[in-house]
């Protein structure tokens with residue numbers, strides 16, 4: 001399959017199709033918007049938050065794979081379709097474009113464009129929110145033209161597109177140079193975006209050479225809004241893709257899921273972002289809970305779903321393991337993971353003197369795990385790093401600035 005054999009035709013169609021978007025009936029407006037769910041992510045007033053910037057709260061509190069489409073960090077790809085499939089967000093037209101985005105993304109986009117303009121770079125919005133029905137039209141159109149296989153590489157099946165979340169923006173140069181083509185990467189806007197988008201909460205979602213992981217050919221124009229905190233954290237992590245960042249980069253798991261097995265935790269068990277103790281703790285699963293197995297296993301670790309989060313746990317602390325597929329391997333006797341979250345450590349208790357962000361690392365560059373309200377008691381684990389303390393609160397463990405702990 002010649003990779004870019006038909007870019008011209010393709011681009012013409014894509015641009016044509018996309019440009020007509022603005023005139024389409026807005027499916028977003030029609031759908032009921034669960035505004036109450038939304039507010040769950042946006043926590044208290046920014047003014048209350050001493051050590052954190054307001055933007056830190058634009059990401060959902062808990063880590064791991066978030067599949068709630070109302071959350072800015074919702075994870076969507078071919079293996080993780082939107083739930084519900086026909087989800088429609090509340091959107092807002094980006095002024096002067098006729099293209100809509102989720103309000104948070106639209107505001108961030110405007111900010112970004114202004115900043116680019118100051119550096120003499122003129123960013124053009126090519127595509128934003130696409131409804132389920134619009135995506136279905138596009139996908140069918142591509143399928144008719146190029147066949148299903150190729151259509152899937154360059155387009156998303158309805159219900160699996162980030163554009164349906166209202167959080168994805170395809171951008172281009174004002175003069176149209178290399179619009180929706182890989183050569184966009186070396187144009188002024190392409191270069192500027194690659195370097196600066198994360199500062200405004202956007203990440204490059206389909207990087208070069210990662211098609212087997214993301215499921216999409218390189219798209220230097222497709223940026224996904226995840227909020228500034230997560231975008232910076234993602235950038236700093238050095239992860240190759242958002243899939244890698246979430247510990248779901250294995251290429252074989254993209255096959256549709258069959259019947260899943262289950263297992264039981266035999267201890268308070270850390271769910272981590274990857275297979276191994278060096279990965280981030282997403283949450284601690286209490287002992288005796290049932291977890292869902294996704295079917296992925298790696299050197300003694302299992303990928304599980306619990307409390308609507310997906311991550312990895314050590315198989316040492318699982319019983320009644322029944323893999324969903326034909327995995328008949330016995331649990332291997334791996335070295336035990338020392339659970340860092342168990343409360344038997346020699347730490348003490350401290351009280352928060354302000355609404356305080358718990359972060360994934362010692363420093364404001366790390367992701368916000370949750371916000372601990374002022375006046376709450378947290379457990380310290382005894383670990384400290386340059387003024388930051390490792391603390392446990394509400395069964396989450398992370399780092400908090402010692403300035404606001406007494």
Ligand SMILES: [Zn+2]
Nearest residue numbers: 168169170222
């Ligand atoms: Zn796109």
